[in-house]
Amino acid sequence: MDKILKNSxxxxxxxxEPQNEKDNTRKISRRRFLGTVAAIGGISLIGSYKDASAYKxxxxxxxxxxxxxxxxxxxxxxxxxxxxxxxNNLPKPDVPFDxxxxxxxxxxxxxxxxxxxxxxxxxxxxxxxxxxxxQCNHCNEPACASACPIHAYTKxxxxxxxxxxxxxxxxxxxxxxxxxxxxxxxYASPLEPKIVKCVLxxxxxxxxxxxxxxxxxxxxxxxxxxxxxxIKLARxxxxxxxxxxxxxxxxxxxVGGTSWMYISGVPFEQLDFPANLPKKPxxxxxxxxxxxxxxxxxxxxxxxxxxxxxxxxxxxxxKEKNQK
Amino acid sequence: MGNDTLTRTENFRSWFxxxxxxxxxxxxxxxxxxxxxxxxxxxxxxxxxxxIALRFIHxxxxxxxxxxxxxxxxxxxxxxxxxxxxxxxxxxMATAYYIFGFKRYKPLVRLGVLTGFMGYFFAVVYLxxxxxxxxxxxxxxxxxxxxxxxxxxxxxxxxxYLTVQFLEFSxxxxxxxxxxxxxxxxxxxxxxxxxxxxxxSTLHQSALGALFLLAPGKLHPLWYSSYIPVFFLSSSIYAxxxxxxxxxxxxxxxxxxxxxxxxxxxxDKLTIGLGKGTCVGIYVYFALKVIGIAHDNNxxxxxxxxxxxxxxxxxxxxxxxxxxxxxGVKKESTGIVxxxxxxxxxxxxxxxINVSIVAFNWNLPHHLSHIVPPWQEVVIVLTLxxxxxxxxxxxxxxxxxxxxxxxxxxxx
Numbered sequence: 001m002d003k004i005l006k007n008s009x010x011x012x013x014x015x016x017e018p019q020n021e022k023d024n025t026r027k028i029s030r031r032r033f034l035g036t037v038a039a040i041g042g043i044s045l046i047g048s049y050k051d052a053s054a055y056k057x058x059x060x061x062x063x064x065x066x067x068x069x070x071x072x073x074x075x076x077x078x079x080x081x082x083x084x085x086x087x088n089n090l091p092k093p094d095v096p097f098d099x100x101x102x103x104x105x106x107x108x109x110x111x112x113x114x115x116x117x118x119x120x121x122x123x124x125x126x127x128x129x130x131x132x133x134x135q136c137n138h139c140n141e142p143a144c145a146s147a148c149p150i151h152a153y154t155k156x157x158x159x160x161x162x163x164x165x166x167x168x169x170x171x172x173x174x175x176x177x178x179x180x181x182x183x184x185x186x187y188a189s190p191l192e193p194k195i196v197k198c199v200l201x202x203x204x205x206x207x208x209x210x211x212x213x214x215x216x217x218x219x220x221x222x223x224x225x226x227x228x229x230x231i232k233l234a235r236x237x238x239x240x241x242x243x244x245x246x247x248x249x250x251x252x253x254x255v256g257g258t259s260w261m262y263i264s265g266v267p268f269e270q271l272d273f274p275a276n277l278p279k280k281p282x283x284x285x286x287x288x289x290x291x292x293x294x295x296x297x298x299x300x301x302x303x304x305x306x307x308x309x310x311x312x313x314x315x316x317x318x319k320e321k322n323q324k
Numbered sequence: 325m326g327n328d329t330l331t332r333t334e335n336f337r338s339w340f341x342x343x344x345x346x347x348x349x350x351x352x353x354x355x356x357x358x359x360x361x362x363x364x365x366x367x368x369x370x371x372x373x374x375x376i377a378l379r380f381i382h383x384x385x386x387x388x389x390x391x392x393x394x395x396x397x398x399x400x401x402x403x404x405x406x407x408x409x410x411x412x413x414x415x416x417m418a419t420a421y422y423i424f425g426f427k428r429y430k431p432l433v434r435l436g437v438l439t440g441f442m443g444y445f446f447a448v449v450y451l452x453x454x455x456x457x458x459x460x461x462x463x464x465x466x467x468x469x470x471x472x473x474x475x476x477x478x479x480x481x482x483x484x485y486l487t488v489q490f491l492e493f494s495x496x497x498x499x500x501x502x503x504x505x506x507x508x509x510x511x512x513x514x515x516x517x518x519x520x521x522x523x524x525s526t527l528h529q530s531a532l533g534a535l536f537l538l539a540p541g542k543l544h545p546l547w548y549s550s551y552i553p554v555f556f557l558s559s560s561i562y563a564x565x566x567x568x569x570x571x572x573x574x575x576x577x578x579x580x581x582x583x584x585x586x587x588x589x590x591x592d593k594l595t596i597g598l599g600k601g602t603c604v605g606i607y608v609y610f611a612l613k614v615i616g617i618a619h620d621n622n623x624x625x626x627x628x629x630x631x632x633x634x635x636x637x638x639x640x641x642x643x644x645x646x647x648x649x650x651x652g653v654k655k656e657s658t659g660i661v662x663x664x665x666x667x668x669x670x671x672x673x674x675x676x677i678n679v680s681i682v683a684f685n686w687n688l689p690h691h692l693s694h695i696v697p698p699w700q701e702v703v704i705v706l707t708l709x710x711x712x713x714x715x716x717x718x719x720x721x722x723x724x725x726x727x728x729x730x731x732x733x734x735x736x
Contacts, residue, residue, distance in 0.1 A: 108392060108393075109392075110392065143538050145472075146470075146472045146473060146538065147470075147473055147474075147475065147538055148468075148470045148473055148475075149463075149464040149470040149473045149475040149476035149478075149479050150463045150464050150467055150468035150469075150470055150476075151468035151469060151470045152468060152470075167463060167467055167468045168456070168457070168460075169455050169456060169457050169458070169460035169461060169463050170455045170456015170457050170460075171455050171456075171475065172395035172396065172455075172456075173395075173473070173475045173535070175392065175395040176395055176396065176535075176536075176538070176539055176542070176684075177538040177539060179539070179541045179542070181392065181393055183392070184392045185390075185392060185395065185456070186383075186456075187383055187384045187385035187388075187390055187391070188382070188383045188385040188386075189383050189456075190379070190380050190381055190382055190383040191380070191457070192456075192457070193383065193384075193456035193457070194456070274541045276540075276541050276687070277540070277541045278540060282538050282539075282540070283472060283538075285537040285538060285540060285550075286472075286474050286534055286537045286538060288550070289474065289530070289531070289534040289537065289553050290472070290474065290477070290534075293477060293527055296523055296526055296527055297523060297527075300519065300522055300523045300526065301519050301523065304419075304423055304519050304522055305519060307423055307424065308422070308423045308515060308519075311423075311424070311425040315425075
């Protein structure tokens with residue numbers, strides 16, 4: 001580091017001397033430029049080499065927000081659905097939000113609803129059914145975003161996964177990739193179909209508010225906060241009430257972790273949560289393949305070019321032989 | 325002056341008759357158009373084109389069962405995932421002929437390249453029918469670069485490879501148009517284009533499989549494998565060889581007028597040779613698939629209902645065609661080899677439909693009732709197949725593909 005700094009200082013020194021000569025200013029300014037570049041390059045190298053790692057890993061934006069749904073608290077009042085509908089200016093549903101008949105079937109998020117609540121039988125207490133809220137889980141490394149060929153998805157530092165319909169051409173690979181079956185698509189629109197999904201009330205959290213559903217919940221089943229704090233909270237709850245909860249925070253590790261997490265009194269697969277997901281982000285599954293791409297581009301021409309040349313060589317030899 | 329116009333009109337008339345009407349006059353040509361095949365084709369188009377129009381008037385919801393759980397259906401399962409491996413013919417035949425020096429296969433090289441070009445072109449047509457805003461098809465090239473996406477790679481490679489294949493086929497078009505000088509330029513880039521074709525095909529054939537790597541929770545573990553890109557690439561190679569047998573068989577049977585003696589005379593021998601190649605290709609693929617099961621230790625799953633269907637695919641649609649082909653090659657029977665090739669092509673379609681439709685979302689309730697397409701979707705596929713065949717036939721009848729152009733004999 002010293003040496004590099006000295007060099008660049010030395011260069012600066014020389015610039016003082018021959019200022020009058022037009023010819024030299026150019027040379028010197030180039031030298032000075034090179035010196036500066038070397039200095040900057042050297043400093044940045046030295047400055048970072050200690051934490052340089054051969055294993056590069058993105059563990060998510062440090063201060064991202066998220067939500068924790070406590071499935072043991074939810075009473076199935078559907079206030080969250082209603083609040084979401086209003087906050088996001090979604091079309092009014094055919095069945096009003098206080099109608100409990102919707103629980104007779106299992107629903108999923110649609111182009112009309114970012115979030116829905118489903119009812120499940122409680123194996124511990126038949127009189128107290130379990131309700132499960134579904135919405136985008138806002139993965140740390142979203143599969144939808146890694147699937148999109150046009151980069152229409154963004155994982156914001158705040159945690160929300162956002163989609164830009166202005167870029168989308170409607171291939172629906174994000175829907176194939178999403179492990180939670182979240183994105184919905186406007187199949188009835190012939191010319192302007194788009195993906196619809198929860199945005200974690202991005203506008204509201206930017207203003208310091210919490211997502212509409214979390215605010216509307218009358219029993220406090222949805223806690224909004226920094227993801228790291230939510231994990232601590234979930235652990236604490238599980239530790240204090242080992243009979244009430246199973247020892248699993250869904251979303252802490254699933255597909256590399258999600259911003260929206262859940263704790264429950266019954267195993268998650270009984271509530272239709274996918275139980276067969278890897279702990280690594282899904283993008284890891286395609287990394288190996290994609291890293292082979294440049295290798296093929298560089299090695300194949302040489303390899304097949306050589307085969308071609310070898311055969312031409314043999315042809316020539318045979319021709320020569322025949323001429324003799 | 326008047327004379328000049330007259331000669332020009334006469335020149336155009338004879339050019340038109342020669343190039344487009346196969347040397348016939350209008351009345352003669354239109355009489356020739358009335359064949360049972362053409363009547364059937366017109367019937368299909370008269371139903372199918374309005375159905376395709378419906379997709380652009382009322383959306384995909386009106387013509388497919390596509391849903392939020394099932395984003396991709398028969399249009400892509402057949403047209404993209406089934407169509408692309410069967411279009412590897414261009415790269416496989418060009419590589420065999422230009423790079424590896426299988427010079428005897430010359431009569432089939434152009435047919436392979438044209439089959440490939442048309443296949444890719446139509447894969448794009450199926451895609452344009454299916455995606456939401458087809459006029460944005462170029463967006464991955466200009467608007468946003470999803471470099472972490474396998475589909476980004478597929479988009480770029482299919483677009484580039486379509487261009488490469490057009491250039492590879494262009495000598496035939498230029499011979500047809502009698503453009504000697506441009507043709508010479510077009511042939512100078514053959515080797516470069518062939519190697520470009522190998523690179524692009526290696527990558528996007530495997531990429532179509534790699535697309536599913538993102539969905540380990542959705543694709544059944546017997547079909548999901550970290551080897552899936554290799555499975556797709558390896559099967560596309562034998563698919564291509566079998567497809568050349570299929571297309572050349574059909575051409576020799578139905579387009580005899582467009583062929584020449586070199587083509588017809590060498591076809592039997594070349595069919596046996598291609599059959600041999602297909603055999604090797606299938607056995608390699610079969611071995612890879614077995615390694616795939618062993619790698620993930622999925623043996624126990626073979627006893628489940630999906631495992632049984634997997635065995636039907638592996639034994640009935642991969643191994644059995646290979647055995648048929650082996651027998652045909654041993655007996656030197658072109659008939660058996662041809663049957664085996666049709667069978668192998670069917671096997672490829674079964675595999676791609678299995679991956680993209682049958683084994684996808686296998687763990688959702690009522691899955692099997694979702695995979696049956698509505699009649700409209702089937703009609704769309706049939707319509708596009710018909711248009712594909714009509715254009716293919718139009719080209720084969722006019723351009724020197726199944727025959728050598730007399731002016732350019734021995735010049736490749």
